[in-house]
Amino acid sequence: MVLNLLETLRTDKPIVLTIANFVTVQDVANGLNAIGASPIMSAEALEAPDLVKISGSVCLNIGTLTETQVAQMKVVGQLANEQQKPVVFDPVAVGASNYRYQTAVELLQQVKVAVIRGNAGEIATLAGSDWQSKGIDAGSGAGDLVKIAQTCALKYDCIVVLSGATDIITDGKKVSQIHNGTPLFQLHVGSGDLLSSLVAAFTAVQSTDYFDAAQTACLVLATTGQLVAKQMTADRPGTFAFELIDKLHLITTEEINKIAVVD
Amino acid sequence: MVLNLLETLRTDKPIVLTIANFVTVQDVANGLNAIGASPIMSAEALEAPDLVKISGSVCLNIGTLTETQVAQMKVVGQLANEQQKPVVFDPVAVGASNYRYQTAVELLQQVKVAVIRGNAGEIATLAGSDWQSKGIDAGSGAGDLVKIAQTCALKYDCIVVLSGATDIITDGKKVSQIHNGTPLFQLHVGSGDLLSSLVAAFTAVQSTDYFDAAQTACLVLATTGQLVAKQMTADRPGTFAFELIDKLHLITTEEINKIAVVD
Amino acid sequence: MVLNLLETLRTDKPIVLTIANFVTVQDVANGLNAIGASPIMSAEALEAPDLVKISGSVCLNIGTLTETQVAQMKVVGQLANEQQKPVVFDPVAVGASNYRYQTAVELLQQVKVAVIRGNAGEIATLAGSDWQSKGIDAGSGAGDLVKIAQTCALKYDCIVVLSGATDIITDGKKVSQIHNGTPLFQLHVGSGDLLSSLVAAFTAVQSTDYFDAAQTACLVLATTGQLVAKQMTADRPGTFAFELIDKLHLITTEEINKIAVVD
Numbered sequence: 054m055v056l057n058l059l060e061t062l063r064t065d066k067p068i069v070l071t072i073a074n075f076v077t078v079q080d081v082a083n084g085l086n087a088i089g090a091s092p093i094m095s096a097e098a099l100e101a102p103d104l105v106k107i108s109g110s111v112c113l114n115i116g117t118l119t120e121t122q123v124a125q126m127k128v129v130g131q132l133a134n135e136q137q138k139p140v141v142f143d144p145v146a147v148g149a150s151n152y153r154y155q156t157a158v159e160l161l162q163q164v165k166v167a168v169i170r171g172n173a174g175e176i177a178t179l180a181g182s183d184w185q186s187k188g189i190d191a192g193s194g195a196g197d198l199v200k201i202a203q204t205c206a207l208k209y210d211c212i213v214v215l216s217g218a219t220d221i222i223t224d225g226k227k228v229s230q231i232h233n234g235t236p237l238f239q240l241h242v243g244s245g246d247l248l249s250s251l252v253a254a255f256t257a258v259q260s261t262d263y264f265d266a267a268q269t270a271c272l273v274l275a276t277t278g279q280l281v282a283k284q285m286t287a288d289r290p291g292t293f294a295f296e297l298i299d300k301l302h303l304i305t306t307e308e309i310n311k312i313a314v315v316d
Numbered sequence: 317m318v319l320n321l322l323e324t325l326r327t328d329k330p331i332v333l334t335i336a337n338f339v340t341v342q343d344v345a346n347g348l349n350a351i352g353a354s355p356i357m358s359a360e361a362l363e364a365p366d367l368v369k370i371s372g373s374v375c376l377n378i379g380t381l382t383e384t385q386v387a388q389m390k391v392v393g394q395l396a397n398e399q400q401k402p403v404v405f406d407p408v409a410v411g412a413s414n415y416r417y418q419t420a421v422e423l424l425q426q427v428k429v430a431v432i433r434g435n436a437g438e439i440a441t442l443a444g445s446d447w448q449s450k451g452i453d454a455g456s457g458a459g460d461l462v463k464i465a466q467t468c469a470l471k472y473d474c475i476v477v478l479s480g481a482t483d484i485i486t487d488g489k490k491v492s493q494i495h496n497g498t499p500l501f502q503l504h505v506g507s508g509d510l511l512s513s514l515v516a517a518f519t520a521v522q523s524t525d526y527f528d529a530a531q532t533a534c535l536v537l538a539t540t541g542q543l544v545a546k547q548m549t550a551d552r553p554g555t556f557a558f559e560l561i562d563k564l565h566l567i568t569t570e571e572i573n574k575i576a577v578v579d
Numbered sequence: 580m581v582l583n584l585l586e587t588l589r590t591d592k593p594i595v596l597t598i599a600n601f602v603t604v605q606d607v608a609n610g611l612n613a614i615g616a617s618p619i620m621s622a623e624a625l626e627a628p629d630l631v632k633i634s635g636s637v638c639l640n641i642g643t644l645t646e647t648q649v650a651q652m653k654v655v656g657q658l659a660n661e662q663q664k665p666v667v668f669d670p671v672a673v674g675a676s677n678y679r680y681q682t683a684v685e686l687l688q689q690v691k692v693a694v695i696r697g698n699a700g701e702i703a704t705l706a707g708s709d710w711q712s713k714g715i716d717a718g719s720g721a722g723d724l725v726k727i728a729q730t731c732a733l734k735y736d737c738i739v740v741l742s743g744a745t746d747i748i749t750d751g752k753k754v755s756q757i758h759n760g761t762p763l764f765q766l767h768v769g770s771g772d773l774l775s776s777l778v779a780a781f782t783a784v785q786s787t788d789y790f791d792a793a794q795t796a797c798l799v800l801a802t803t804g805q806l807v808a809k810q811m812t813a814d815r816p817g818t819f820a821f822e823l824i825d826k827l828h829l830i831t832t833e834e835i836n837k838i839a840v841v842d
Contacts, residue, residue, distance in 0.1 A: 103676035150366035291561030298817030554824030
């Protein structure tokens with residue numbers, strides 16, 4: 054695991070194009086900015102060619118998808134494929150409606166993605182595993198999460214990040230688990246969306262090894278959250294949200310290494 | 317007044333579907349999450365059937381309405397009616413344009429709403445009362461606010477929440493007034509939108525008495541804001557915003573009961 | 580320079596209609612509200628006539644432009660021109676795609692704007708100067724920023740605000756430079772969008788001298804940010820964001836005058 058990716062990111066400041074969930078978009082932009090990347094959002098397919106060209110990577114987030122936005126995602130995703138820019142896919146609440154599921158599958162057929170990042174319910178839905186999703190929440194199920202992530206990765210031939218209390222990163226065979234984090238992530242809407250765009254930011258500076266990029270993104274966010282939570286005397290989701298932005302800007306490789314628990 | 321509704325909400329964690337005002341949507345999602353509900357937002361009518369099915373209630377907010385969104389609201393509202401899921405309506409700035417007013421009236425004709433939540437200017441506009449609204453602000457007028465709220469409730473045959481320095485809850489006859497709160501709510505854009513979605517959250521766990529649900533939502537938010545404001549040494553709207561999210565998560569029934577002033 | 584404009588704004592509380600960038604819209608609304616203006620946002624051209632009528636000024640922000648939104652901006656801008664309401668234009672990331680550039684130029688041909696507010700890269704792009712923009716960031720170049728701003732102002736016959744470490748305000752001849760501020764503005768996405776809408780708020784209360792209005796808006800935001808930053812012991816972009824909202828509400832003319840460095 055190559056943590057100097059964080060230094061590379063802060064030096065290169067890659068532009069990350071997010072086709073965004075409008076619920077969490079400001080937080081995602083501020084989080085990308087805080088870590089050292091340069092966020093750009095767009096809602097118009099007509100500017101996709103130029104925006105993909107200047108971007109280091111792309112994140113497609115279906116959190117508030119519409120027919121128009123899905124058409125834009127296809128254009129953006131295919132341009133990224135042509136230009137060999139990595140694409141990260143966030144299947145927000147993919148189990149909540151049949152429309153989301155069908156759309157997600159169609160997108161995954163038409164766009165080659167480098168990484169899928171979702172919670173247990175979302176990854177299980179894509180993997181075809183038995184699971185009870187609940188709206189935007191992870192829900193619960195009896196399955197083995199590592200196996201579910203691996204199934205999803207093999208099915209879509211990409212890296213899968215199944216994030217939660219433990220983050221699981223896999224290419225279908227190789228598995229890494231990150232045991233850092235804090236339950237406060239669940240109390241703040243948009244933690245997952247931010248992680249997806251951070252994964253995209255790291256793929257922009259590590260285009261030969263998306264597994265490594267995804268693992269680094271997870272470790273950076275999980276340890277940042279953990280350090281913020283450690284300072285808190287009660288569960289304060291509003292405070293957590295802005296202190297997370299603060300700490301994403303300030304966190305050092307040394308701080309991360311000191312508390313990292315990675316299998 | 318049954319404050320254990322708050323406990324029920326925190327146990328049941330109902331999914332609340334908000335067709336949202338994009339200005340305030342992140343705050344509304346975080347507020348719903350903090351109190352213990354599960355927020356979901358959507359902009360695509362095609363997924364309305366599934367999303368209404370998994371939701372405990374629906375909130376329709378016209379703050380940034382478009383022709384497309386209004387069409388979606390009708391679909392969502394009518395599906396909710398069919399499935400007997402309560403609908404809360406937030407007529408943001410309904411007095412600011414004739415288009416908003418016509419659209420709001422049309423929506424209220426086509427969708428049966430459980431609760432309308434607005435400020436004095438918005439409720440007066442819907443009631444047909446004499447009032448000077450001012451953009452998104454409450455404006456001013458000479459009318460009796462209780463009477464205005466009652467007129468609106470009788471006109472649309474629903475519960476009306478007229479929120480402000482004093483929150484008025486009425487079914488047209490019965491009236492409750494909540495004297496808790498803080499002027500800081502007016503300094504933070506989106507306080508009203510959040511209240512509307514919180515009312516929706518409480519109707520999801522109290523489907524037999526929307527008056528009680530609305531009253532509880534108002535009391536919870538008003539006392540939460542009051543407790544936050546009490547700690548502040550100056551009017552800090554930015555601080556108020558995130559501390560309100562913190563306190564929505566932490567507030568207890570005991571804290572609320574200790575300061576509640578309800579007629 | 581007439582700082583009592585701030586008092587006038589706080590007394591008059593003008594309604595500012597922003598056709599918004601959805602990434603930063605909540606922050607812009609809260610910032611306008613904190614300074615004492617009344618924000619309203621809209622996404623539907625059908626209500627433009629009424630909204631322009633009640634507004635003191637208009638801000639058009641192309642940060643997340645779409646074909647639909649651009650059509651709405653033209654309607655809003657032309658109505659504002661007819662009703663002699665000042666229009667402020669924010670050419671977010673205008674150098675990032677040819678589509679943005681063509682759209683911006685077309686808008687500037689069809690709508691007479693009072694003020695253009697952008698960063699160095701954006702103003703240089705509009706001026707036709709040599710500059711390396713980078714996504715939403717200012718980028719870098721060898722040109723003389725004052726000359727670039729003047730060129731842009733003469734080309735579009737309006738006031739130009741080129742904001743950055745030093746804010747430059749010019750009508751093409753006359754130049755004012757504001758040396759207040761803090762690098763933290765760059766760490767918080769949306770600082771520029773907020774400044775544009777604040778400029779609009781000040782033009783609403785100073786309709787005979789847009790140069791003065793723009794200069795006042797820049798000075799108020801720059802000094803507010805500087806005072807917030809002075810209290811901080813490390814670069815905390817999340818904390819900066821909410822404390823900026825706090826301080827916009829609390830800052831006094833005296834505090835501003837004490838630290839103002841204006842050429």
